Amino acid sequence: MSILYSVLDLAPITADGTSAGSFRNSADLARHAEKWGYNRYWLAEHHNMPGIASSATSVVIGHIASATKTIRVGSGGIMLPNHAPLVIAEQFGTLESLFPGRIDLGLGRAPGTDQMTMRALRRQNMSDGHDFPEQLEELRGYFEGRNHIHAVPGEGLNIPIWLLGSSGFSARLAGDLGLPFSFASHFSPDNTMPALALYRRHFTPSDVLEKPHAMLGVNVIAADTDAEAERLATSMQQQFLNLIRNNAVPLQPPVDNMDSIWSEFEKAALQQQLGASIIGGPETVKKKLSSFIEETNADEIMVNAQIFDHDARLRSFEIVADILK
Incomplete structure (x- = not known):
């Protein structure tokens, strides 16, 4: 099975761990991923979530890039409405200057958090994402030197921009602009095929891409046996369950039976x-x-694995690499 394969890291903070430990684990995973042939290592922007350490996404990207040598490192993604486009241009211009040819800028339009935290982040800029195309155009203008204000560093640098989505909005926009598109199949599976169809149908060749390039995020929990993988996956299931219950907590250890934790409706x-x-x-x-x-005709797979034990997480990514390389 020959396909590009990459890592999505939510920098999990475990119930027995700390943010510092999470960053050490991420750097270790990134070094292994580079050795195992993974193409990219992306980190996601989330806020006010006790189980996710990558809120200062640009800073963590620098940490991962400095711990590796060749793997591409980027954002999956930066939630652009949370930020002034100029700031993102400068941050990623800095990263690209420090790690030339290795930085990706994946952009989303969701807040990556709850409404109260969104207000704390955005202050006077209470964008609901409707002006995302205009923000994107401003950001691209800084890199291309089309704006009156200059992004230093940033201007003139070739930093690949990806659009991320879990619905059709960014799919169509990415197609219209001829940009690569990454879809969040790992938490929005029902929208995968409609979004891909929309992206491919509206794709217009650009200076960036001649043909569509779709990367799909997918949860893969692998172990040496089915039973062990099913047990490891209960940490991910508990994480989503706690989000449904509005009870954000660190990543929990696996359990033997989820039926004692969730209701039939929650299940x-x-x-x-x-x-x-x-x-x-x-x-x-x-x-x-x-x-x-085969079903999605994906050009690239981005693997997410919320696994409590670090060694088990490494083993999961190793198994996936052995399959996909």
Whole structure:
């Protein structure tokens, strides 16, 4: 199975861990991912979430890039309405200047947090994302030197911009602009095929891309046996369950039986949201990944694995790399 494969890291903070430990684990995973042939290592912007350490996304990207040598490092993504485009241009211009040819800028329009935290982040700029195309145009203008204000560093640098989405808005915009597109199949599986169809149908060749390039985020929890993978996956299931319950906590250790934790309604809701997750031993994962790639015709896969134990998380990514390389 030959396809580009990458890492999405939410920099998990475990129930027995700290942010500092999370950053050490991320750097360790990134070094292994580079060795195992992963193409990119992206970090996500989330705020007010006790289980996710990558809120200062640009800073953590620098940390990961400095711990590695060749793997591309970027954002999956920066939530652009939370920021002035000039600031993002300067931050990523700085990263690209420090790590030339290795930085990606993935952009989303969601807040990546709750409404109260969004207001704390945005202060007077209470964008609801409707002006995302205008913000994107301003940001691209800083890199291309089309604005009256100069982004230093940033102006004149070639930093690949990706649009991220979990619905059709960014899919169509990415297509219209001829940009690469990354879809969040890992938490919005039902919208995957409609968004891909929209992106490909509206794709217009650009100076950036001659043809569409779609990367799909997917939860993959792999272990040496199906049973062990199913147990490891309960940490991810508990994380989503706690989000549904509005009870954000650090990543919890795995349990033997989720039925003692969730209700039937919650179980159904999670199965819908996590329906595209691939969980199992090597043969199970290989079969399910192959079917997923064939069905979606993805150009690249971005693997997310919320696993409590760091060594088990490393093993999961190693198994996936063995399958996809």
